[in-house]
Amino acid sequence: MSLKLYFDLLSQPSRALYILLKSSKIPFEECPIALRKGAQLTDEYKNNVSRFQKVPVVHDGDFKMTESVAILRYLAREKSLPDYWYPKDSKRQVRVDEFLEWQHNNVRATCAKYFMKKWIFPLVTGQELEPEKLAEYKQSMEDCLDSMETLWLANGNYICGDKLTAADLWAACEVEQPRVTGYDPIVGRPILGAWLDRIRTEVDPHYGEAHAILNKIAMKSQKA
Amino acid sequence: MSLKLYFDLLSQPSRALYILLKSSKIPFEECPIALRKGAQLTDEYKNNVSRFQKVPVVHDGDFKMTESVAILRYLAREKSLPDYWYPKDSKRQVRVDEFLEWQHNNVRATCAKYFMKKWIFPLVTGQELEPEKLAEYKQSMEDCLDSMETLWLANGNYICGDKLTAADLWAACEVEQPRVTGYDPIVGRPILGAWLDRIRTEVDPHYGEAHAILNKIAMKSQKA
Structure with missing residues (x-):
């Protein structure tokens, strides 16, 4: 191998x-x-x-x-990657690339930052971050999740239209992350919620397998 | 056209x-x-x-x-883009991609943030940002510029080895940005300084043309 x-x-x-x-x-x-x-x-x-x-x-x-x-x-x-993940068609590839480049400083940066500040920081330091600072990080994340709802998912069932691509998979893995802290990204965002369900179902069983630990922690955090 | x-x-x-x-x-x-x-x-x-x-x-x-x-x-x-900018050779393309993906949340995010907070924020609000907050943004930027010096430029004259690529051009345009505020990114970073000179020279006259406004503002800020 x-x-x-x-x-x-x-x-x-x-x-x-x-x-x-x-x-x-x-x-x-x-x-x-x-x-x-x-x-x-x-x-x-x-x-x-x-x-x-x-x-x-x-x-x-x-x-x-x-x-x-x-x-x-x-x-x-x-390698033998199915074409739908990352289309060879030049214009469709641009659409996937646009999202993959955008997400770094947006859905990735903000969801990861909130996860780090809300969950990792107390684990490492034994202290909570000041509520004011945390609220700022939360707001950035929520603005970003809103733009997933209103901008990126406005044109179809998937980020790049009517077909699942790597853009959806990369995005979904980022959107799942703040669930570790007990935050539910789909509350008030029905389009994002339906999209996330769609991805979870389509890419199972491996999606569930990869998110098993995260789901376990998320369940504990929700109860806390 | x-x-x-x-x-x-x-x-x-x-x-x-x-x-x-x-x-x-x-x-x-x-x-x-x-x-x-x-x-x-x-x-x-x-x-x-x-x-x-x-x-x-x-x-x-x-x-x-x-x-x-x-x-x-x-x-x-x-289009007829010369191959050296973005090599068709699969492994060399990976090296360019690695940097272009890395830079979003690093050299781009931190240099742009410092520029926004130090220069745009006072322009828009008429106030300076609190020195403590500004110091945090500056530190993130400096850590990142240090990793350009010690990690990305450690293996050759350019980011991806011995040839100029789009990675260098994208990086240089980001590294120039905090100069608007009067900050000089190459002080204490001789490798970064030599690299930046190399890019400026090689991609002239268009590099200088594109940076003319920035250079003018940088000169004023340095004097201030």
């Missing part, structure tokens, strides 16, 4: 790549990396896995890659 | 696309959009240029595109 995926299922782009590979039936060796234990910060990881010391990382033989979107494009060129 | 570029030379990715097109001798119609006047916020812009109401935007005939990196990839597929 030439392909190795280094991942943590609590990392959003790790989940996206894990689900992509599994549902595309591209064989790969699973190399789980426990971020909570700092497994990516060792010299061994730096020297042998990735000098950037993050997940996800993919090795294809001795060719090492980081950045999930860069990896997605490599898989589309080099 | 089928290609139109909507841009503002004070927008980093606008400059990157402007320089890319000019230096690649790809003809395009220049459509300057004055962000400072909110020209992108009109209904006319929303309906006829881009529903996302940002710059840069490219129209190829009636096909409308946003997100500079998505546009770069389209130009590499569809």
Whole structure:
């Protein structure tokens, strides 16, 4: 097996790549990396896995890659990735690329930031972040989720129209993340809710498998 | 002329696309959009240029595109873009993609944020941001510039090794931005400084042309 995926299922782009590979039936060796234990910060990881010391990382033989979107494009060129994920048709590919480039500083940045500040920060420091600061992070996230509802999902059942693409998978994995904190992204956002259900159903069982730990934590947080 | 570029030379990715097109001798119609006047916020812009109401935007005939990196990839597929900017070779393309994906939440996010908070915020509100908050934004930017120096530029004269690529052009346009505030990104970063000089020289005269307004403001800010 030439392909190795280094991942943590609590990392959003790790989940996206894990689900992509599994549902595309591209064989790969699973190399789980426990971020909570700092497994990516060792010299061994730096020297042998990735000098950037993050997940996800993919090795294809001795060719090492980081950045999930860069990896997605490599898989589309080099492996048997079904075309619908990342269309070869030039104009449809632009639509997928537009979202994948937009999401970094929007749905990814804001949902991850809220997750970090609301959930990771207290875990690490034993303290809650000041409510005022937290409210700012929450507002940025909510503005962004609103633009998913009103802008990106305004033209069809999926982000790029009427077909599932990698844009949906990457987005869904980000939108799931704040659920860890007990926040429900679909409340007041019926279009986003229907879309998320659609993705969950279509990409199962691997979607559920990749989100099992997250779902468990989310359930606990909702009760708390 | 089928290609139109909507841009503002004070927008980093606008400059990157402007320089890319000019230096690649790809003809395009220049459509300057004055962000400072909110020209992108009109209904006319929303309906006829881009529903996302940002710059840069490219129209190829009636096909409308946003997100500079998505546009770069389209130009590499569809127009006569020299191969060195965005190599067709699969593994070299991964290296360019890795940086272009990384920069969104790093060199782009942090340099732009500092520029917004230090320069735009006082322009709009008539007040300075609290020094403590500003110091946080500055620190994030400096950490990021340090990782350009020690990580991304550690393996050669350019981000992806020994050849100029779009990664360098996109990065340089971001690294220039905080100069507007009077901040000099190359102080204490000799590798970054030599790299920036190299890019400026190689991509002239269009690099200088695109940065003329920025350079003028930077000179004033340095004196202030």
